[in-house]
Amino acid sequence: xxxxxxxxxxxxxxxxxxxxxxxxxxxxxxxxxxxxxxxxxxxxxxxxxxxxxxxxxxxxxxxxxxxxxxxxxxxxxxxxxxxxxxxxxxxxxxxxxxxxxxxxxxxxxxxxxxxxxxxxxxxxxxxxxxxxxxxxxxxxxxxxxxxxxxxxxxxxxxxxxxxxxxxxxxxxxxxxxxxxxxxxxxxxxxxxxxxxxxxxxxxxxxxxxxxxxxxxxxxxxxxxxxxxxxxxxxxxxxxxxxxxxxxxxxxxxxxxxxxxxxxxxxxxxxxxxxxxxxxxxxxxxxxxxxxxxxxxxxxxxxxxxxxxxxxxxxx
Amino acid sequence: xxxxxxxxxxxxxxxxxxxxxxxxxxxxxxxxxxxxxxxxxxxxxxxxxxxxxxxxxxxxxxxxxxxxxxxxxxxxxxxxxxxxxxxxxxxxxxxxxxxxxxxxxxxxxxxxxxxxxxxxxxxxxxxxxxxxxxxxxxxxxxxxxxxxxxxxxxxxxxxxxxxxxxxxxxxxxxxxxxxxxxxxxxxxxxxxxxxxxxxxxxxxxxxxxxxxxxxxxxxxxxxxxxxxxxxxxxxxxxxxxxxxxxxxxxxxxxxxxxxxxxxxxxxxxxxxxxxxxxxxxxxxxxxxxxxxxxxxxxxxxxxxxxxxxxxxxxxxxxxxxxxxxxxxxxxxxxxxxxxxxxxxxxxxxxxxxxxxxxxx
Numbered sequence: 001x002x003x004x005x006x007x008x009x010x011x012x013x014x015x016x017x018x019x020x021x022x023x024x025x026x027x028x029x030x031x032x033x034x035x036x037x038x039x040x041x042x043x044x045x046x047x048x049x050x051x052x053x054x055x056x057x058x059x060x061x062x063x064x065x066x067x068x069x070x071x072x073x074x075x076x077x078x079x080x081x082x083x084x085x086x087x088x089x090x091x092x093x094x095x096x097x098x099x100x101x102x103x104x105x106x107x108x109x110x111x112x113x114x115x116x117x118x119x120x121x122x123x124x125x126x127x128x129x130x131x132x133x134x135x136x137x138x139x140x141x142x143x144x145x146x147x148x149x150x151x152x153x154x155x156x157x158x159x160x161x162x163x164x165x166x167x168x169x170x171x172x173x174x175x176x177x178x179x180x181x182x183x184x185x186x187x188x189x190x191x192x193x194x195x196x197x198x199x200x201x202x203x204x205x206x207x208x209x210x211x212x213x214x215x216x217x218x219x220x221x222x223x224x225x226x227x228x229x230x231x232x233x234x235x236x237x238x239x240x241x242x243x244x245x246x247x248x249x250x251x252x253x254x255x256x257x258x259x260x261x262x263x264x265x266x267x268x269x270x271x272x273x274x275x276x277x278x279x280x281x282x283x284x285x286x287x288x289x290x291x292x293x294x295x296x297x298x299x300x301x302x303x304x305x306x307x308x309x310x311x312x313x314x315x
Numbered sequence: 316x317x318x319x320x321x322x323x324x325x326x327x328x329x330x331x332x333x334x335x336x337x338x339x340x341x342x343x344x345x346x347x348x349x350x351x352x353x354x355x356x357x358x359x360x361x362x363x364x365x366x367x368x369x370x371x372x373x374x375x376x377x378x379x380x381x382x383x384x385x386x387x388x389x390x391x392x393x394x395x396x397x398x399x400x401x402x403x404x405x406x407x408x409x410x411x412x413x414x415x416x417x418x419x420x421x422x423x424x425x426x427x428x429x430x431x432x433x434x435x436x437x438x439x440x441x442x443x444x445x446x447x448x449x450x451x452x453x454x455x456x457x458x459x460x461x462x463x464x465x466x467x468x469x470x471x472x473x474x475x476x477x478x479x480x481x482x483x484x485x486x487x488x489x490x491x492x493x494x495x496x497x498x499x500x501x502x503x504x505x506x507x508x509x510x511x512x513x514x515x516x517x518x519x520x521x522x523x524x525x526x527x528x529x530x531x532x533x534x535x536x537x538x539x540x541x542x543x544x545x546x547x548x549x550x551x552x553x554x555x556x557x558x559x560x561x562x563x564x565x566x567x568x569x570x571x572x573x574x575x576x577x578x579x580x581x582x583x584x585x586x587x588x589x590x591x592x593x594x595x596x597x598x599x600x601x602x603x604x605x606x607x608x609x610x611x612x613x614x615x616x617x618x619x620x621x622x623x624x625x626x627x628x629x630x631x632x633x634x635x636x637x638x639x640x641x642x643x644x645x646x647x648x649x650x651x652x653x654x655x656x657x658x659x660x661x662x663x664x665x666x667x668x669x670x671x672x673x674x675x
Contacts, residue, residue: 208396211365213417215367215394217388217417231403231404
């Protein structure tokens with residue numbers, strides 16, 4: 001921009017002229033508006049259809065099942081019994097126990113997974129010869145399916161022949177340690193994702209900022225917490241949400257490692273809903289699903305509102 | 316306050332020598348500009364003072380302390396980066412105070428800290444922006460915040476790595492003046508890195524010209540301009556750059572250099588022997604058009620550049636392109652015309668074409 005008087009006067013003229021200029025299609029042109037609207041809905045249609053088929057309709061059916069009693073004999077139609085049945089499901093022992101197990105699983109996997117991922121990423125974020133080998137090894141679990149990873153982990157903790165069969169705090173036979181063993185396998189499986197995301201975030205932090213912090217006199221620990229962590233906080237928030245959702249959705253590792261046992265001690269809410277042994281009624285499972293749905297939404301909402309205040313999204 | 320001394324300082328990155336046996340004395344309170352083209356090692360030299368790069372060889376002294384192995388935070392220096400390196404998640408006030416919070420040696424109590432932040436902000440006209448974050452500031456304001464963060468700790472030495480290169484031309488001129496003013500007021504040693512010779516000429520007490528990791532010349536801006544030590548400095552400092560003509564020193568007095576396109580008179584031939592090949596360097600303002608048939612070099616006018624306050628004649632002489640700076644009052648030759656150019660003999664520089672060193 002120049003500051004020649006002529007140039008400024010020109011700019012002011014433009015601003016003054018603006019309100020009289022047309023601001024879009026005339027409002028009187030109704031047919032055109034209708035056509036535009038139809039066109040817009042046409043473009044929205046594929047997304048709407050997908051959501052309707054895979055989300056809205058199943059959600060509706062969920063409520064339908066939760067409020068209808070399944071007949072004892074299959075040749076009779078289900079009968080409407082109202083929301084008291086849903087209330088019964090949500091206050092049942094199954095829901096409370098499943099919730100407790102899910103929460104335990106979350107508490108074991110999310111903080112540990114996040115911290116381990118950050119530690120590994122910080123360790124691998126160096127310009128050292130051969131560091132790429134470590135970066136590849138650390139991120140390898142991303143390319144491993146949950147089933148495969150769980151089977152591999154099972155060979156380690158198998159109570160009969162596993163390498164760690166004598167390690168009591170990893171025992172799958174003990175109700176007090178089984179959940180931790182399953183969690184540990186999840187932490188390991190999610191580590192690749194956490195590692196990659198944190199490493200990418202670290203690499204995006206400008207080197208000059210670290211140098212400025214070094215010259216300012218911040219030691220390595222304060223440099224990390226005062227400069228690095230705030231700058232990678234969006235990645236950390238993203239990971240926290242993803243890991244919580246992973247925890248709430250964990251199924252395969254539980255099925256493969258413990259099958260929900262011993263004595264139901266690893267039956268998370270989702271596991272009870274999936275109910276591979278088919279021991280619960282459909283209306284109870286529908287009720288539990290609604291509970292899990294509300295819970296997941298709540299967790300995501302709380303994380304966004306609480307954490308986003310402390311997250312820095314760059315300038 | 317204290318100066319900075321390089322004694323035979325070398326920096327190697329693997330097989331690449333970035334700084335080669337640099338010996339340079341930056342005096343206490345001096346505004347020293349390290350000038351050179353990109354990749355010449357000037358930034359590496361600055362980063363060695365900061366402690367961001369280790370010294371491979373030689374001695375680096377700040378004040379009377381050898382700092383080769385002193386960590387950056389204990390060197391009592393402040394640095395302004397090209398990208399400013401402000402903490403984007405902190406407010407301007409927190410950015411400025413960070414050296415006082417971070418450094419154990421510089422740490423002060425809360426009242427003193429607030430006072431100093433206000434003082435630094437006032438010095439740079441940032442009072443109303445203290446609550447904002449860097450992302451909400453313009454480039455020039457960010458640059459001031461970086462400066463404020465540097466002055467708040469009252470360091471022994473200020474280091475600046477091309478701090479003006481991200482500003483637009485007008486703001487750059489203004490900030491140049493403000494930096495000189497700041498230096499005058501603080502009286503602290505400034506070491507300033509740039510590739511822009513205008514910045515160097517306008518701000519420096521002394522300029523150190525660096526090329527290929529080696530020091531080419533140190534001196535006051537005017538001295539470096541008037542007596543460049545070698546062909547590199549001659550070509551790098553001055554805009555348009557110094558004209559060069561290859562020729563042979565003719566025997567006899569007064570001294571002259573015979574080139575394929577004519578003769579250039581020289582007041583002082585220095586150590587140039589008769590009949591040796593030399594490069595004659597002539598600044599554009601030391602060349603003038605003389606009547607045809609006079610003594611000088613003959614060439615054809617290729618272009619006339621009008622700059623308002625002066626003109627540049629671009630003249631081609633036997634393959635060499637010479638630029639002549641003319642006042643508006645002088646008669647303009649037409650493009651395509653053949654002209655004879657004469658140099659002021661006392662302002663002709665002679666260089667050795669092999670070693671490129673100065674001969675007179």
